[in-house]
Amino acid sequence: MQRSFVYKRKVNYYETDKMGVVHHSNYIRFMEEARIEFLEANGMSYAEFEARGLISPVVAVNCEYKLPAVFGDELDVLVEIKEYTGVKYIYEYLITKSQTGELVAKGRTEHCLTNKEGRPIIVKRQFPDLHEIFAKLVEE
């Protein structure tokens, strides 16, 4: 079980914009990559979620930009679950430059849990095994 997970990824050329820095919309994508890897590292996968009829849409995103990343930078995306209520959960992210440790961005995403028809589910009752993992992953 990895409550704090660091996802590493390099900045791609096509992710920069004419200011010479990573376009701000791309950090939202980096956070998605990070939480997918975080779930995998903790024995859960989107593929399994979908196979079991569990959908986890993004309800809200938030990102504060501190320092621009540039092409060639390697980033560390630290991801943690900060809250889990049984019907929704919240991730927080710290994106830093791998080489210097400088803070690039801070993010937060909120997700609900629904069935394929989009109706909210009670994870504890319908997916007790996942409920247990989520509950353990929440930071104390």
Add this chain to the structure above:
Amino acid sequence: MQRSFVYKRKVNYYETDKMGVVHHSNYIRFMEEARIEFLEANGMSYAEFEARGLISPVVAVNCEYKLPAVFGDELDVLVEIKEYTGVKYIYEYLITKSQTGELVAKGRTEHCLTNKEGRPIIVKRQFPDLHEIFAKLVEE
């Protein structure tokens, strides 16, 4: 019926890269936008295709870059069907700057026609109305 269709679109900020020009991958997307509008202008829509169980995957793309477009440029994407065989068809595109007429890029996409299971279909037999439109749209 519009055999030659011009789709207009402005370059977005997030479509530029650190060279200060439109990233080359985005022209592939501009071509998709253009052919969707071309189909609509000719009484066909992706929505209708999908509702009728017709899929039209891209089999090949091709793009030659002549002059970089920059943020704020308005582009004219001229699109035409160059070939239609009943099982596949080919679009060609000329992308120019609206204000100067300068050639930015030349493109070509090849598509097949399949059912939802991905098996090739005979458009003439299964979708005679679409076959007729495609046949008329092919440039003489």
Add this chain to the structure above:
Amino acid sequence: MQRSFVYKRKVNYYETDKMGVVHHSNYIRFMEEARIEFLEANGMSYAEFEARGLISPVVAVNCEYKLPAVFGDELDVLVEIKEYTGVKYIYEYLITKSQTGELVAKGRTEHCLTNKEGRPIIVKRQFPDLHEIFAKLVEE
């Protein structure tokens, strides 16, 4: 002067994801498109900003997702400046479906104003004409 500006745009095919809806990261891009058009509608342009050495980086973004948009939807992005302090400003956005008026997403972006070297500037002193426009655009 248009304090409330509505930017219209269709959802592109490549903006959808495997859930069949617009990927959540793309709304961040739609908001950028909207504020650029908003500035143009109010006599200011990114091109002019850059020519005069004024940079306006995104400091924070925020988006709440209410209802997924799908391929073919036309969206209305309502954009307004909610706050302007002379050194930074805040936009708010309401994204609705043009045809039904249903709320798709609510957004907010915060921007600072710097010179090319990234140092904060006093807009009032260095760009009094822009200061006046910004001040007038802020919602009462």
Add this chain to the structure above:
Amino acid sequence: MQRSFVYKRKVNYYETDKMGVVHHSNYIRFMEEARIEFLEANGMSYAEFEARGLISPVVAVNCEYKLPAVFGDELDVLVEIKEYTGVKYIYEYLITKSQTGELVAKGRTEHCLTNKEGRPIIVKRQFPDLHEIFAKLVEE
């Protein structure tokens, strides 16, 4: 020196479209990622190119799609330089699924070499060290 280089990368969620497969435009980006890693593996980097005033714009791209990749697939992008004339060069790519070896796509990109002003350069004269590496990398 690695004439044949394999770049590995997983398919991201946001790279899929409503058909449930990787959107065709993204393979153009995967090829860019691959050639950048290929150059690094052979002692050359974009950063160094740019520092030395060497620009290498894409002149043409080409991609044939054989089998759709889906979310979660790991891809092997095999990249090689197929031609080098001293003023331009051509890469070829084979994209396969890492686990099954199935061919997903075949690509080709053509690049010229210019200075910062966009004027073609004679690599052999101006960058003899790079000329030597390029010449060696060309497949016999």
